[in-house]
Amino acid sequence: MISIHTPPQPTDLGDVRVANRAVVLRHVRRHAPCSRADIAAATGLNKATVSSLVTELIDRRLLRETGLTENRVGRPATMLVLDGEPYVGLGLQVGADEIVVVAVDLGGNRLLTWRRAFAAPAASPAETVQALAALARRAANRVTGQGRTVLGLTAGVPGLVDTDGGVPLAPVLGWRAVPLAAELRRVLREPGFAVGIDTDANLAVLAEQRHGAYAGAADLVHLTGGVSVAAGLVSGGRPLRGGRGFAGELGHVPLDPAGPACACGRRGCLAALTGVDAVVRRLLPDATRDGPVTDYLPELDRIQALARAGDAAVLDGLADVGRQLGHGLSVLVNLLDPEVIVVGGHFATLAPWLLPPARTALAAATLAPPAGGCRLEASTLGATAGALGGATAALSAIEAGRLPAG
Amino acid sequence: MISIHTPPQPTDLGDVRVANRAVVLRHVRRHAPCSRADIAAATGLNKATVSSLVTELIDRRLLRETGLTENRVGRPATMLVLDGEPYVGLGLQVGADEIVVVAVDLGGNRLLTWRRAFAAPAASPAETVQALAALARRAANRVTGQGRTVLGLTAGVPGLVDTDGGVPLAPVLGWRAVPLAAELRRVLREPGFAVGIDTDANLAVLAEQRHGAYAGAADLVHLTGGVSVAAGLVSGGRPLRGGRGFAGELGHVPLDPAGPACACGRRGCLAALTGVDAVVRRLLPDATRDGPVTDYLPELDRIQALARAGDAAVLDGLADVGRQLGHGLSVLVNLLDPEVIVVGGHFATLAPWLLPPARTALAAATLAPPAGGCRLEASTLGATAGALGGATAALSAIEAGRLPAG
Incomplete structure (x- = not known):
């Protein structure tokens, strides 16, 4: 954290x-x-x-x-x-089917965005660390080859992150007690820049706060889509992380005791009802015929195509997922009263079908009428918001007035 | 707010x-x-x-x-x-069956605590304002008769409070769009001190932060008991109120779609499952034989006596309420990761029976093991924590360095 x-x-x-x-x-x-x-x-x-x-x-x-x-x-x-052109922050992001690196200079310019297919849930933590380090090294070589200096790297993971940069638990990756920051530093062999870890949700909301459509909102939430569903929280202009850094786990709020099994071991969590895996299984029953899905993008394309073509079962399923999303978000709105919730990942991809029923369900389940005035919108930052936030976080020491070393 | x-x-x-x-x-x-x-x-x-x-x-x-x-x-x-002895803050609190006034001097000494039986849910807003004003006037007369000056009054209500001191919605009181601060000021006829309104939960957590057993905790929650169930939130040392001041409505998080009807018009909210009215109806089926309960204290005494005597039905019921409480609190812990949750009202009175099953349920439903390290404890501030917080809030302008007028 x-x-x-x-x-x-x-x-x-x-x-x-x-x-x-x-x-x-x-x-x-x-x-x-x-x-x-x-x-x-x-x-x-x-x-x-x-x-x-x-x-x-x-x-x-x-x-x-x-x-x-x-x-x-x-x-x-x-x-x-x-100026700041010479200084670069790197951000990494671990998703269900890809890893991402983003480089941003101090002026806020995005220098590169590389996405690499990688099924972290099927890999070991060590393999994932190797893949992240290889991608980071390539990105660092590219920007140093341009005469720039990498000031820091922050990696976002879907799970709990402790104050030592360890990951006590990341259900969708199958990780327990992975000392990720230390391992990344070790594999990168004293890279000469700071290496930090945070949750993908915390980094994504930082990207929203700086680069998103609602940049500057004082009470802002980014809900990550993907196999993991988690909330990055900004309250009163400041990140809300909780006492031990474990805040934002909306995905594991149990919504339906009779619901499907969740990767966390419980039933009916928001992630188990609305995560990308649940959505693909539900809307495309044939998708898992040959084993687990390891690449969600083509499946989401198929869902969009079917929805556009008016497929009744897909439209009904999307409306139901939207209602569950709105129900889950009502928990957050009742508790935190944000101005705006921005949804990312597959929630953004499928926003035209998910958000209208989600808004209705949210308003119905929120005490403050209507939904406390909270807006629910799709992120404009795309699927790499976490990595963008990671690169932004890697520059935060300079923005706070510390000078680059050397 | x-x-x-x-x-x-x-x-x-x-x-x-x-x-x-x-x-x-x-x-x-x-x-x-x-x-x-x-x-x-x-x-x-x-x-x-x-x-x-x-x-x-x-x-x-x-x-x-x-x-x-x-x-x-x-x-x-x-x-x-x-010194500060000459300066006094007044706090009011509207409960289910009583109204309370507390006076505190700037040194933090509690000068008076008066509780008066009053069934606000059965009264009109105007009658409640009259009763509050009469109680405040008596308290103000007492302390001014001692040569002190009242600097401010803050009233806590169980419901939503907007930035103008209005109450857009207070389900347990049956209030909608009551301009409470303005009405109190009008009935008190230019009292010569500031009159403010906040939620009882926000005021109770302020009292905890200053006077409670976990005073100074940076990530602290007070859950009010009574007919209303709401969370006062402190995160990173600061009050968390949300974009419009509507944060903390844990009582209206829907936990069970098949649960009992709630005063807010929905079903299965935490308040409908664990509020004092639900607990009394469930554990003492004879309590409502002659109409709604208007005085909960004797009923809570009966429940305590039956529990101490080992009444199996009462013990089972308490364990079930405790589990529901823990389940509801897991929502808050997953989202906010506080260091400690302090429960007030009937949750504190019945803590020996409610908290052990609540802690178990909380740990089971929280992603971060074990319950993210969050403690769950009974408040030591008694049933008047909201009024104590109101009196504390009424002195906040002075503590922030403003001088008393005149």
Whole structure:
């Protein structure tokens, strides 16, 4: 688990400089191009402080001066923009049938997105770590070959993540007590950058908060689709992780004691009712004739085609899954009252059929009328939101005002 | 809803003084008796600032000097303690069969706790407002007769509370769209102090955070007992209220589609399964022979007596209610991963019989083993936790560094 909020600490001057550096970087990210005087005026920092911080940030290639100057009386002011091109964060994501790597520079530009077929549920943890490390190494080589520096890597997994970067339990992967961060570091052999782990849901909601259609919403939820169903939570503008980092497990809320068996060992969990495997089994009874599905994309394509063609059984099944999704989300809305819930994975792919019945069921089962005003929408970030969030998380230390090493 | 966390605002010098005043008050509350030099050393504020703030706080009777001095070389330092005796917060609470008022001074001393039998579910909103106002007026008269000043009043209600202090929906009271704060202010006729409204659950968890057995826990839940069942949530040290203030409605999470009808119009909600009315009806079938129960205390006494005497039907029923409670709480633990859940009202009264099966059910239905480490305990604050939290909330402006008016 990546700890974002920390308990109050005594402040020393080093901390103040770090905090002020973060303020300057954030201002430039939002308002570039801007001058040193603009930054001082907007942030309340004095001009000498801004000047000293900017000099340091230019030295470290986090900011750069443009040729532009402001047209005003007196000495022309040199305009600044975010540089950050030399610095890259990597994000990994483990799904049911693929692993993904995304690289993002400090300016928020997505440099690469590679998806590789890989059935992690059928592989051992060691094999999955090897595959993740190989993909990360290739991505790191690509961006370092472009003269950039990788500052960090964060991998998102569908399961519980503890504060040491271990995975105590990931039912859909069949993992128990896998020290993932330590194993990744070992296999990557001292890669020279920080390696962190978080849940795919926490990383996906970070991607939504920064890059999604509802970026900036203070009370925001991303529900991951796929074989795992989990909620990444932002409440009051901050990530909500719980006491031990185990928050957001909406997928294992038992909705129906008579429902189907879940990978977690219980029955009728939201994941067992609405996860991609349950949806494919239910809507395409022939899909598992030759064994378990290891590639969901073609099956989802078939479901979409059948739905578009008006197949009654598929449409009925989708409406039922949508109602179950809405029922499950009502638990979250009653408890957390978010402004908006964004659904990813197969929920986004099948949104035209799932979301209307889900919205009706959500409103019916939420105490605050109507659904507390909560919106339910499909993510626009695609199936790699977790990896995008991982890359974003890998840059968070710099955005918080720490300088890159070296 | 009382907004505790506010979006970032531009800081001006007035705000800085308010914040510094809050720092000084908090330091003295925790470390009294202490000197001006102690405060400066511990908070990092300079001595001139501390001296100026302390002078002002003594003038306004929020601090006072004691006769004590520190034994050290040089000029002896005068020691300070919190005064605050002159200032009082009032808290009101609307329950199923009583209304409660609590008065607390700024030092955290409980000055009075008055409980008055009143069946709000059978009364109109206007009658309830009149009863609350009469009780508040008597309490205010008592403390002003002692030479104290009432700084504010906060009333806790079992239902949804909006940002204007209105109650859009309170199923157990039968209320819809009751402008409670405005009505209370009108009936109290410009009382000269602030009047606020919050949910009983939000106020009860504030009381737990300040006065309870788990005071200071960063991820803390108080579950109210009574005819209403709702969760007051603290996450990462801050109240969690949701986008519109409607968070915490665990009582209306539908657990059993075939369960009993709930006051909210649905079936099988946690409140309908485990609320005090459901428990009394189930365990004491004769209790409602002469009409609805309007006084739950004697019925709870009977249940306790039967349980102690080993009545098999009552013990079975309690175990079943406990399992349902644990199942309902597993929803909350899966989603929020709190460190501790403290249960109040009849859940606390019946804790010896309810909590053991509840803990077992909670662990069984929570993904993170064992129950994510979350503790489930009975509140030690008694049935008036909401009113105590209301009185505490009524003093929050002063504790945040605002000066009393006048």
